[in-house]
Amino acid sequence: MSESHNIVIVGGGIGGLTLARILQTHGLDVTVFEQEASRDLRGQGGSLDMHVESGQLALKEAGLKAEFRAIARPEGQGLRIVDKTGKFHWNESGAEETFQRPEVDRGVLRDLLLDSLKPDTIRWKHKLNLAEPIEKGRYLIHFENGECVRAGVLVGADGAWSRVRPLLTDATPVHTGVNFVEAGIPDAEQTHPALATMVGHGNFMALSDNKGLLAQRNGDGRIRVYVAFRTTEDGLQKSGIPFERPEEARRALLSCFSDWVPELTGLIRACDDSFLPRPINMLPIGLNWESKPGVTLIGDAAHLMSPFAGEGANLAMLDAAELAKAMLATDNSVDAIKAYETTMFLRAERAAKESAENLELCFTPDGAERLARQMTTLHQREGHRNAEEQD
Ligand SMILES: Cc1cc2nc3c(=O)[nH]c(=O)nc-3n(C[C@H](O)[C@H](O)[C@H](O)COP(=O)(O)OP(=O)(O)OC[C@H]3O[C@@H](n4cnc5c(N)ncnc54)[C@H](O)[C@@H]3O)c2cc1C
Incomplete structure (x- = not known):
């Protein structure tokens, strides 16, 4: 007989852990199944800039704003762009007093989220092999270690090569060039x-x-x-x-x-x-699918994009916050998933376009000049917006 779980999150990356934390702080029963054997098994890679309107917003929803500020590096907000001769085309130092886009090491952020969860929320060494629909809106999940569980709601937070994604779409990642x-x-x-x-x-x-x-x-x-x-x-x-x-x-x-x-x-x-x-x-820009009861995706599983908009982790966390909000607003998970997916598709498409455009700019003969021009335009737009808001 397989164990039954109310909410199953597959994947204990930044997105899955943020979702687990927010749902848990509101008293919901949630379990995360992660393929890795322990938290220390793999180096977690580089630094992430956490945007105030997405990553940081999700951390606030998770009740971890102060804890995040203690580990963030506002001095890391700077950006320098040079060409192959070493000529500077952009030199923006990070204003330490602002917390618009502070950097944080991915491993340190993951540890913060892991430590915020109740013991036993994470089941390590559980690599999803196959998820199959069993009855309306419920799923039977088979893991590589031979275990099997039933899920009331299944959330695929399992990254680029998601095994939950095929339940919703045939799309698979393609190379960016x-x-x-x-x-x-x-x-x-x-x-x-x-x-x-x-x-x-x-x-x-x-x-x-x-x-x-x-x-x-x-x-x-x-x-x-x-x-x-x-x-x-x-x-x-x-x-x-x-x-x-x-x-x-x-x-x-x-x-x-x-x-x-x-x-x-x-x-x-x-x-x-x-x-x-x-x-x-x-993944294809603008990817979407017809909503299905009991299953959805967040983060890279839903909208993998190149890192040239600096949005991937931020979007994964915002997805988590938005899905949690939708699930907490109604007992009807079908409505909650539909509401979350409708807005997620739109914001993912916007970011994926930006990321693809930036990649094209960067990898040209004069990438530094072009990216710097793009930064100038973005800053001017931001300046106009701020001025309008003050009027
Ligand atoms: C070089 C580089 C630089 C980047 N820089 C930035 C940046 O500055 N800012 C930014 O916002 N984003 C950045 N990103 C993007 C960011 O890393 C991702 O968008 C983000 O990690 C997505 O989080 P996630 O939780 O959706 O997926 P992931 O972080 O990939 O987590 C997925 C989790 O699922 C687990 N898993 C996978 N398959 C299974 C399975 N079958 N069963 C169980 N568990 C499974 C994995 O082990 C992993 O723990 C960068 C990406 C790259 C490649």
């Missing part, structure tokens, strides 16, 4: 002070010739570096760069940037020995 190689410089302030000064405390983007060297300061002093190329999905594989042999990989990557100034290629020379290829994928 851009690949990253993730690398990093530990303890940069001590080991490479000149690079630390160049990157600053926020995000640094060197863009030219359809390529990029993207860097960001993390809370532990590491500079995370993404070496970015516009290539086909198998472009990195075909390039023959031996990622398992770091010295050779470093030389091969450096040879792709031979006419970039040494101050910038220092970001590759100084990296430690871990080079991780990361294809950048997306």
Whole structure:
């Protein structure tokens, strides 16, 4: 006999945990099934900027505003954009007193959310293999470990390669035409002070010739570096760069940037020995589906997009807050899911368009100039909006 659960969330990433926390603070019974064996199994990656109108709003709904402020890094709000000669096209320092878009390390944020949940909310080592409808609006969920549970409401928060998504749509991620190689410089302030000064405390983007060297300061002093190329999905594989042999990989990557100034290629020379290829994928822009009783998606499972709008994690958290609000407003989960999906589709489409447009701008011969022009336009628009609001 399979266990029955009222609300099942599959995936304990930023989105799934935010949803669990908000529902739990309102007394709802919720269980999160996560494929990983424990919270420490995998490095959680870089830094995220939390937007006041989405990620931060969700944290407020989760009752974690003060706790978030204690771990956030407002000094990380800055952005620098340069071209391959090192010429600055944008240099915005993060105003420390504002909390518009402070940075937070993904692992630290995930820990905050995990620690906020009741014990045993998370069932680790539960990888969903298959979910099947059994009766109207209820699902039988089969896990790789052989266990099986019944769900009253099933929420897929299981990221890019969601196994819940096929219950709602046939859509699958496609490659954006851009690949990253993730690398990093530990303890940069001590080991490479000149690079630390160049990157600053926020995000640094060197863009030219359809390529990029993207860097960001993390809370532990590491500079995370993404070496970015516009290539086909198998472009990195075909390039023959031996990622398992770091010295050779470093030389091969450096040879792709031979006419970039040494101050910038220092970001590759100084990296430690871990080079991780990361294809950048997306779901179709404007993806939607006909609402079905008892099942929905949040975050990347619903609207995977490239990171060039800085919205993915923010949207995953806003989805969580909006779905929770809809579920708390009515006992009828069919209505709640419909209401949530209607607005989620619209905001996801807007962000996915922005992210695709930014990606196209960045990976052009003159990516730095173009992205800086786009930033100027955005700032002017924001300025006009603020002025209108004050009138
Ligand atoms: C290089 C890079 C930089 C980024 N920078 C930013 C940024 O600055 N700002 C921003 O807002 N966003 C950023 N993003 C996007 C952001 O990382 C994602 O949008 C966000 O993590 C989505 O959260 P999620 O909870 O939906 O999915 P995820 O974080 O992917 O979590 C999914 C969870 O589900 C689990 N899971 C998967 N399959 C199963 C299964 N079958 N059974 C059980 N569990 C499963 C996974 O183990 C994982 O824990 C970036 C992305 C990349 C690649």
